[in-house]
Amino acid sequence: MNNPEVETAPWYLKYGSRGLGTASGILAMFMGIWACITITPICLVAGIFQIFAGxxxxxxxxxxxxxxxxxxxxxxxxxxxxPLWYKAVLYVLLALPGISMCPSVSTFLGSVAMVAAGAVYAMLSLGKKADRQEMRANAQNLNPESNQTALLVEGNDAWSTN
Incomplete structure (x- = not known):
C-alpha cells in the first residue's frame, strides 16, 4: 500500500478495512445473485448491477x-x-443504485455491506485524532480574533440608533 493515509493507520484498521471490503464485495455479489431470482425485471437489473458492484x-x-x-x-x-476518501465515495455510490431500483432484503444487505466498507474508508481518511494534550492546548488557545461571539459583541456600532 503506497498511500500515506493507510501507512499511518494502525495495522488492524489497515488490514481490517481490506478484509471488510473484500467480504462486502463477496456478500454483494452473493446477494445480487439472490436478487436475480425474481419475477420482476427491475429487481433482475438491480441484482445484476449489485453483482457488478461487488x-x-x-x-x-x-x-x-x-x-x-x-x-x-x-x-x-x-x-x-x-486518497482514501475516493474509495469511500466510490463504495457508497456503487451501493446506491441497487437499493434504489429494488428495495428488497437481498439488495439491502448487499448495499449495507458496501456502505459499511465505504464508511470504514471514510473514517480512515479522516486520520488519527490528536492526543489529549494537543486537544487541551487547542481548546485553551482562545484569542478574540477567532472567537465569533466576541466579534459580534464588540462590533455593536451597527446596532446603534442614529
Missing part, C-alpha cells in the same frame, strides 16, 4: 481473487494511489 469492490480490495484478468493489477494500483 465484483468491482472485490477487484479493488483483493486483486488476487481476480488474477485471471489482465487489467486487474492496473486498476487496483491506480485506486490504491488515490
Amino acid at each position: 465484483f468491482i469492490i472485490t477487484l479493488i480490495e483483493a486483486p488476487c481473487c481476480c488474477q485471471f484478468f489482465d487489467f486487474v493489477t492496473v486498476i487496483s494500483t491506480r485506486i490504491e494511489q488515490k
